[in-house]
Amino acid sequence: MTTLRFTCLAAAFAVGLTAPGFAQSTLRIGLQQEPTVLDPTSDATASIDGMLAQNVFESLTVVDETGAVHPQLATTWEISDDGLTYTFKLVEGATFHDGTSLDAEDVKFSFDRAMAEDSTNPSKGIFEPIESVTVIDPATVEIKLTRKDAFFLFNLAQGDASIIAPESVDANATTPIGTGPFKFDGWTRGDRLTLIKYEDHRAASDVAIDKVEFRFIADPAAATAALMAEELDAFPGFPAPELLEQFEADPRFKVVVGSTEGEVILALNNARAPFDKIEARQAVSHAINRDEIIDGAMYGKAVPIGSFYPPHGPAYVDLTGLYPHDSEKAKELFTSAGVAGSEITLRVPPFPYATRSGEIVQAELAKAGVTVKVENVEWGFWIDEVYKKKNYDMTIIAHTSPNDLSNFARGKDYFYGFQSDDFDALWNAIKTETDTDTRMGLLKDAQNFVADNAIHAFLFQLPKLGIYRANVDGFWAASPVLYQPLSAVTIK
């Protein structure tokens, strides 16, 4: 029996934030993306998790700023020797915002609903290894897996695995009810969403903020104006790197640049010519100049990547030097692949990081003797033509899910058009390897594999650009997950 035991779950977040006498306790946060529903278990919109996961809703586990897993609604868990049975002890005193208390039946309900055949959970894959969920007693749940899953405890911390109650599940799309330190207060669609502190939360005394107001501002210029007019205290995911300079120069604000899980790639369609040939793919990797792309597209605010793994991750290998920028070498490789002089289409989705990178990639490939036709397409078109029909040569996209090296094991039907038995075996070994050191080694192998085969050209890690008023503390610099717990945020 392996026993993991943690004493005080809230301690990790609560350290150093019990300063008495807060001048202002309403926190006004700007968000670019507006949600259309408020249920993180039925819609992938990142802002739902961003506002509600681990704030209104809680999961069995929680992830900290470094991506490490900690207890949340489960205080302890035991894992059987074969790694297939997890027994979770639930925290005492957790109640839903409607006053009902949390018990093992709620946990079972939440999992059964997400695993069901007609489930529309956006991360249904998280629940795929689960065989059964059994209530042992009101404070104990046993989850049996069909295979070992190294990411299981991490995945349980996601908003998709929020623990909900059968009594309130149907109304969660508009009036979410969870067990978190903040409860839902009101929502004016398209304008704002407010949360208030949940006084009956088991760790309520550690929460400094009484009220949180999220304001939805899609336009970067409007977001800048709102910050400058001091209508907002924080904009954790600021959309426009080109506008940061004025905030950096202004003592009223602090600018924090951190990392996200988003790898920005120049995706190549491996299923059809010309990028079914490795020479052609390697040529693209040689042709691009990441520093130039980061300067031009992100105003220098990003870290280059050479494979498909975030630089802040524990198993990261720096492979940015594998294909040094060399237009002549690229030209030779394009010639030997029979691509030189032909025209290649780059279909770019409507995200600023992509459209700006696209123009620079076009110029860089031109230097390597290949004409690129850039087509700026709308998101619906991208989903249909690029993602579903795989009708593209190249595209630029950020993959923002954690542990998404699994994408390369999704088979030929996935829009990469890539399949390799070797990689499938490697990924299978990674996801079932529960020994950390061995898994780190395998993750390094996977990064090398993806880079060696030049499956795509890898550009940079999407940064998290946060703008905060100088008196606001406690926001994460990095985003290892989509959420941002607000229980540790303070306003001086």
Place this chain on the structure above:
Amino acid sequence: MQVFLLRRSLGFLATLFAVSVIVFLVMNVLPGDPAVTILGIDSTEDARAALRAELGLDRPLWQRYGAWVWDAVRGDFGTSYFFRVPVSELIAERLPLTLPLAAFGMLATVTLGVTLGIIAAAQHGRPGDWAIMLLSQLGIAIPAFWLSILLVLLFAVKLRWLPPGGFPGWDDPVLALRSLILPTAALALVQSAVLARVTRSSALEVMRLDFVRTARATGLAPRRILGRHILPNALVPIVTIVGMQVAGVVTGTIVIENVFYLPGLGRLVFQSIANRDLFTVQALVVLFAAIVVTANFLVDIAYVLIDPRLKGRLA
């Protein structure tokens, strides 16, 4: 008159029907998949299929349109794929913003445009005329979103007189009105530029006519000539443009609501088209079409009130 009303009503219904068919077809021809948009590109095909079945997206096109029309004539405009609430609810919660915004926008457009146009005409060839013409040229050339940003930078960021955007709701009417001042100005400044030019040229044309000269010769005060003789006769083209500007203001709210992050219908239609939220787009476009057709109808009525000679048109 009754024949006229009947004909117009039939035309009104036919227009709305045609609009709904076109929107439905266009939305279905457009590439996109609400299930992928909702569940994200990392979702499983399994979950997407379940969602498509839940939303009724797996049914054939004609069935979906038939069901929509059947529900719509009974007052049910369907449920939004994305918001998961009835479309009528979405519209109802946003009308209290967009309707006043459009009304204030129109009022300010007409007041500003007609006043400036008349002043320019009265000052014809003098510095006042040049200044107004220069300003209106600028107004036509400047895009509304850029003007909006300038207004925000000056009045919200620099002077802190008005909020930079957002809408607090009508619970506090003073706050609500304050947050509509800049958006109204942004809507009206651009639209009134066109109206000022039309008013000026229409008034100038009338000024050259014999009866105005006669009026002047009888010694009537210039202000009285303007009010009693020139303006009533110059109104027909002005009313025509005002009617067209209703459409301009309604569509203008799409841009303005995005820049001022106002939760109105304009922003909803923008977002719904991007999301392929069929029923929401359908209802909103039909609603906008109804507003424009109604405005045209009112313009026709106004013609008769302005110019009794046109009464024959109502036959």
